Amino acid sequence: MRFTTDGLGVRQNLWGRTMAAAVAAIMGVTLLTTPGTSTAAEYVAFADPLVNSFDPFDMTLRNQAPVAAPDTLTRRLLDERLELRTLTPSTNAAEMGPIIRTATVERGDTIIDLLVRNGVAQEDAYALVDSMRKVFNPRSLKVGQEVTLTFPRQRAGGGSGPVTSFQMAIDAERQIRIERSGLQTSFTAVEVRKELNRQLALASGEIRSSLYEAAAAADLPVSMVSELIKPFSYDVDFQRDIQPGDRFEVLYERMVDEQGRAIRNGDVLAATLVVGGRSLTLYRFDDDWFDPNGKSVRKALLQTPIEGARLTSGFGARRHPLLGYTKMHKGVDFGAPTGTPIMAAGDGVVEKADWFSSYGKYVRIRHNGTYSTAYAHMSRINVRAGQKVKQGQVIGAVGTTGRSTGPHLHYEVLVNNKQVNPKSIKLPVGRTLAAAELKKFRQTVAQVEKQVASLRGASATLASTTTATPGRSTE
Known part of the structure; x- marks a missing residue:
């Protein structure tokens, strides 16, 4: 029984050195042997089911047909993943690694256009997109999004094989990964979410011209300002009551990744607004907002049904x-x-x-x-x-x-x-917490106040836009 190389005319008995090469191929490693000349023959294999499901003792490649020939696609993939080729001793093994291409979505692109333009066979492109629909709507593709494609390297200088994987970030928190399934033109798609950690942040500032400008100066996200305005709108007319010199302080959540980068904001947990010398403090509890006495601020009607007017x-x-x-x-x-x-x-x-x-x-x-x-x-x-x-x-x-x-x-x-x-008009007010709920609420308030005090002491820069820290109501 012999293992035949392609184009080298080298035939070696599988006993001896070639036995080691065959075993190495089955184990998914690369082994160099020198068949009596300055040219080295390299057996290239990958530890994957495609290669390992075929025994080199039962078949020869390229020049001799196997007893039971695999289908065309299987044969092509085998040729790309398990091959005997000629290399010079100076060849870098890294050159045999996969080919990775990064592409950017351009105006007018469809996902099919992008894939085909970057070397994906049309049949594979349609199959890949069909799999993608299970986790992402391809019509939601946006200009500027980046896509990463992986192809197996066919031969040194010989191009790439069929696409094996696709990756694309949906947003800062989510990513799509699509992998080829088995030997045929089919793919499996999954959505991968980053693990995020909850971090507390405290922002405070003095209002000089508008609440939005003061919030921006204190690095408070605009979305947080909108969330802040709503519960206070029952008692504060933001068009008439807010004056220069009024102040705010907000405790909120930030979700950060493993590198500490802020990915998105969480909830506002507590806020104090000082308006005309009157201090109002609200706490989030049970999906509602309450004053320090456990009374919901919700009323039948908002004072102002429009923001920023x-x-x-x-x-x-x-x-x-x-x-x-x-x-x-x-x-x-x-x-x-x-x-x-x-x-x-x-x-x-x-x-x-x-x-x-x-x-x-x-x-x-x-x-x-x-x-x-x-x-x-x-x-x-x-x-x-x-x-x-x-x-x-x-x-x-x-x-x-x-x-x-x-x-x-x-x-x-x-x-x-x-x-x-x-x-x-005097409007009806929201609910007042019962005894059991009130006890939990007071525990929440105590914890929030402790967190606020800790954050105040941890950073001297929190007061950079204000001359004093807002007082917190205890009424």
Whole structure:
């Protein structure tokens, strides 16, 4: 029985040195032998099921047909993974490693385009994408995303074999990995998530022009500012109450990877806002916000159903900017750019969502048997009549439809179907914690205060944008 090389004309009996080469091939290692000349013959094998499932004692490659020839694809892959070839003694073994290609998604690319352009056979490209759909929608591909492809090296200077793996980061936390399955044109896809660690962070600052600017100066993410505004909106009118010199302090979570890099933000755990000398502290507990006494801050209606807007006209008699005479203004106006999201002031059912006379695009929500709210001059409506909505849900966007001089939200509060001044009504409050819940809440508060104190002492830079640390309410 003999093992025949390809193109060398070297035939050696498998007893002796060649026996060692055959054993080495089965074990998945590389062995060099010198058949009496300065040229070395290298047996190249990989420790994988494709190679190990074939015994070199039962078949010869290339020049002699085996008793039971494998199919074309199997034969091709065998030739690429287990081959006898000529090398000079100076050849670097690293040159026999896999070929790795990195490609970037360009404008107008589909995933098929990218794969074929980078050397993946069309049949493999379609099979790979079909597998990908189980974990990722290929239509969600974004310009600039990077893809890594791995191919087996066919021969020195001879190109690559069929693609064996595909990797692509979906975002900072998730990655897709796709591997060829067995010998055929089929692939297995999995989504891999990074292991993240929870880290606490404390941000504080003094408001000089706006809360958003002060938060940015304190490295507090914009998303956290939006989350912070919502629970305070029940008691603070961010368009009228916030003044220069007011302060804030926020304890929040950051999720970091093994290198300590921030991947995403977690929840806001506690926050203090000092407004006009009045200190308000809120704590997250049981998916709600509570004051230090364990009373939920949630009320029937938000003070302001829009973020980052300015009050341009209050409730009451005024000279109408278009009609030119004094007319009762039965709501309040908030100036904001077209497209700014508008939120439902409270839970309820949409009574009307359509064009309504001089109001333009208009939504009215019934919250209970007494209270309703209305939103006018919208550029877009996201809800329909009869739909249930939750407090804070985006129902549309600011516009200037109907009788309007510019983009703004006209907002009305109705009590028993009559418009009233939103600032004049007393709204029902949320739940108060019972004894058992209150005990757990107080334990949470104690832990949070300990964490805040620790973070304050750990970094002197926390007060870089403020002259004093906000006091925390204990009322």
